[in-house]
Amino acid sequence: RKEVEQDPGPFNVPEGATVAFNCTYSNSASQSFFWYRQDCRKEPKLLMSVYSSGNEDGRFTAQLNRASQYISLLIRDSKLSDSATYLCVVNPVLSGGYNKLIFGAGTRLAVHP
Amino acid sequence: GAVVSQHPSRVICKSGTSVKIECRSLDFQATTMFWYRQFPKKSLMLMATSNEGSKATYEQGVEKDKFLINHASLTLSTLTVTSAHPEDSSFYICSARQVGQPQHFGDGTRLSIL
Numbered sequence: 721r722k723e724v725e726q727d728p729g730p731f732n733v734p735e736g737a738t739v740a741f742n743c744t745y746s747n748s749a750s751q752s753f754f755w756y757r758q759d760c761r762k763e764p765k766l767l768m769s770v771y772s773s774g775n776e777d778g779r780f781t782a783q784l785n786r787a788s789q790y791i792s793l794l795i796r797d798s799k800l801s802d803s804a805t806y807l808c809v810v811n812p813v814l815s816g817g818y819n820k821l822i823f824g825a826g827t828r829l830a831v832h833p
Numbered sequence: 834g835a836v837v838s839q840h841p842s843r844v845i846c847k848s849g850t851s852v853k854i855e856c857r858s859l860d861f862q863a864t865t866m867f868w869y870r871q872f873p874k875k876s877l878m879l880m881a882t883s884n885e886g887s888k889a890t891y892e893q894g895v896e897k898d899k900f901l902i903n904h905a906s907l908t909l910s911t912l913t914v915t916s917a918h919p920e921d922s923s924f925y926i927c928s929a930r931q932v933g934q935p936q937h938f939g940d941g942t943r944l945s946i947l
Contacts, residue, residue: 724876754935763926763938764877807876821867821936825876 721746724824726808732830737798741827743791743808752811753784755793757804758826764807767793798831805829836860837929839939846917847947853913854942856927862907863929867936868900871924883910917946 726743733739745753753770768775770782770791781794791808808824836859844852856866865884869877881897883889883904891897901913910929914921922945928936 728874761924761941761943763941765938766935769935820879820882822879823869823877825874 723822724808724810726824726827730828730830738796741793745789745810747812750810750812753791754809756807756809759804800831803831837937837939843943845945848918851915852917856910856939858908858929864932865930866910867928868912869926919946922946
């Protein structure tokens with residue numbers, strides 16, 4: 721089983737749509753969770769951290785369910801500029817003062833006019 | 834914000850060549866740097882973790898003699914792909930962080946071995 725699993729998509733949605741991505745992780749001891757965004761042929765950029773209580777940043781809402789080892793990202797009012805691959809990222813354990821990140825393969829989102 | 838510079842951004846070379854990629858943290862001292870590799874439509878895979886002044890820790894399945902990592906200072910780490918072959922063609926990305934801070938990624942190096 722992969723450490724971090726995501727639906728690869730693609731999700732093709734019209735502008736203004738609401739879209740949700742899901743992610744599951746295998747290591748129950750994981751401590752930190754993130755969503756990154758990666759544009760084609762570019763490096764990943766941190767979109768937001770994911771907290772147990774759920775958190776929101778503008779049109780983006782992230783949720784974490786530790787019991788189910790499940791993370792979600794909701795994008796409201798999709799924009800053309802949201803088209804990218806969204807990477808679910810997990811930090812399995814805190815060790816040695818540095819973080820080791822495990823990346824999911826990503827979910828592709830294509831927003832069309 | 835924190836900036837990590839990676840150089841070169843694109844390399845095309847013949848099989849058997851060794852290629853060096855540099856990763857620099859421009860405005861902070863990076864206690865730890867990470868090297869990742871990403872094949873098309875696949876996830877980023879951590880290759881190795883390096884702390885300044887000590888030997889890199891390689892992930893399982895990554896050959897340390899093939900992928901030489903030098904973290905000589907708090908702002909510079911290098912990855913050398915020795916005797917590169919076509920199967921080494923990939924997108925190589927570094928990241929850097931200070932203790933307690935998130936990782937910041939370089940903009941990647943696209944390596945093509947002919």
